[in-house]
Amino acid sequence: MNESDFTQILQYISQDHNSDDLLQKLQSVKKQNKTFSDVYTIDADGNTLQFVELVQEGGGTLGISLVGFCFVLEYCGIRFLKLAGTSAGAINTLFMAALGKNKECCSTPELFQIVRNMNMFSFVDGHWIAKRAIRSLISKDGWLKSTIFAFVVLVLFLMIFYPLISIFGEIGNGVYLLGLAVFLIFVGINVYLYLRFKKAKYGVNSGKEFLKFLVKNLEKKNISTKLDLDRIAKFSINEDGSVEGNSNYKFYGRSENVAENQNIIQALNQEYHTNRQYNFTLKNLQADYTFITVDISSERKIELPAQAGLYWSNPNFDVNPAVFVRSSMAIPLFFEPVIQQIDRSDVKIIENWAKIFVNQHDIPNQGIFVDGGSISNFPINIFHNEKIIIPRLPVFGIRINDVKPNPDTEIKTLGNYAGRILNTMKSNYDKDFLTKNNFYEKYSIADIDTYLTKANWLDFNMSEENKKALFLKGVESAIDFLERFNWLDYKTNRAKVYYENNR
Incomplete structure (x- = not known):
């Protein structure tokens, strides 16, 4: 990882009249060399790259802010073992998975160029x-x-x-x-x-132009099937940190933090009157990616590609991963839903539906996919593992705040009343999880306050000024998040969650 990899982005930031303070803060965070994870690799230049799991919220065109946020993470030496996202977050997830030639490579410089050259209004391809x-x-x-x-x-x-x-x-x-x-x-x-x-x-809008945009950019990386993307973005790590069949990857655990982690366990054992043991291992760590969509034919939240076998006979070869993201970004009414015919006689498909307790007669004849944000716009729950005592790497979540906080909850109109009901239904899935697992609110989640810009989440004809404002807002939020993040506090309090739940 060289500074030159990020030259164009740094120049882009420097053109803003408030850039001096922002760039100083960015350099300050980078020079601190903070510890963000116990899992790392060392790149060809001798730089330590730390690994996290990252989930990105959907937000339509406000997703440009996510690119700014992720740039800061990569600039400060953070890479991503697992990625997940909904809608706009799914777009970022796809390209970050595809553009990282191996887990040492940074993806945001190329993603930045894709977003800058993207003609968003071409996606409005209706009458x-x-x-x-x-x-x-x-x-x-x-x-x-x-x-x-x-x-x-x-x-x-x-x-x-x-x-x-x-x-x-x-x-x-x-x-x-x-x-x-x-x-x-x-x-x-x-x-x-x-x-x-x-x-x-x-x-x-048909969504065909949006799908073409995704397919075209994946083709540049020789990706046309799920299997092509899997070869880049999915693998398991052995106990010695090696990845079977791929010499490009070598992972390490922070040996100097083993004693620190044992001290956490010892203190909690005394507090909770137990005798649990701690052994650090890289075994069973996996690199993966997930896109969230909703199938309104079966009325289910769907995780792709993990559940692609419910709809495709051979998803490794039969489907371009661009289709997964198009499904996650199928904004109701704005874009046509993605429809996938289901072969209800296919043995593999029948077996896959049976795993979620659906018999052959109840399998729908087609999947009708709409925007995953309809019920789960911030799927941080998929990275929650209740069996972990001390995490080896943290979960980072990027959330988009497009509405200014307002303590006035008075219902003044019927439209206001209906809107609140719909918003409650839409966000209940994620908020219910965060209410029961409030650790993530305090230690894992960063909010990008896009309401401070003039941008609209459906503005596919966005001005360059608003695009830049969103990008910079993402940069600001990431710097603030990394400045306050404390890995020791994260591990200690995450371990307390385990002890509380396993008294």
Whole structure:
């Protein structure tokens, strides 16, 4: 890992008028050489690279901030053994898994270029009227409001003013018929658009351009199947730190921290009147990646690629991992859902459904995937292991705050009431886990306050100014998080969780 790997990103940051203070803080964090993990490798330049497990929340186009956050982690020598994400977090997860040629390589310099060159509005690939409406909603240029207002005026004209203009005889009737013709054309267009919308399974945009974008960038890394990505991003670590069949990887455990960990166990044994033992090993550590989606046909949260065998006969060869991310990013109504036909006679598929207690007769004929954020936008629970006493590496979670905190909980309108119910339902899965495992809130999670920028989560026509503001906000949040992170506190309090749950 060389400083030159990050040159373009550092130059990009330096062009901001507030960059001096930010860059000084970044250099300060890096020079501290803090310990973030007990698992590490040493790169070709002799740098120590520490490993964590990383989960990234979804947030639409606000996901640009995640790139800024991850840049800081990599710049400070942190790499990722396991990756997981939903929606925008899934996009980052995919590219970080694919771009790391081996676990020593940093992915954010290349990811930064992909994001900078990405034409997000090309993903809005629906009917031109839908494009115009979406652009109007985002830019607030008044086109959509004007169109709706014109329609309302036309209806009022036809219903109320006809008796008034009828006194003008044939001229009045002609004006009325002209208005009626315009009205019928307008209704016809809307019926046509609705039928298209229905045919597209209620998605304004097909999502084909977004999928092409993912496929194209994976092809540059010679990745076209799940197996291709697995060869880069999935493996198991042996007890001696080696990876079978791959000499590029060699992992180490911090021997100097063994005594520290034993002291933690000894103190907790005395406090909880037990006699548990501690032995550090690299055995059973695994590199992996996960994308979260929702299958509304079976009404389940789905983890891909782990559960791909429910839908594909041979997922290693039959599916491009870009499809997994497209499924995780299938924003309801905005994008068409991803539909995968299921061979209900396939023995492997039947066996896989049986593992989750679904018999052959109840297997749906197709999977209908929508945005994973519909029920689990921040899937930090998948990295929770209740059997661990002292973790060998930490879980880092990046969360996007796009709404300014507001203590006023008064319900003022029906829309406000309905919105709160929907938001509660949408976030309940993750919040329920964090309520029961509040350790992560205190020690693992960093929040990026994107509400402090002018960016909108559905702004696919985002200005360069807003893109940069999001990126820098991610950088700021990462620096703050690393400054306050304490690995000894993390291990000690995570061990207390185990002792409390196993009294």
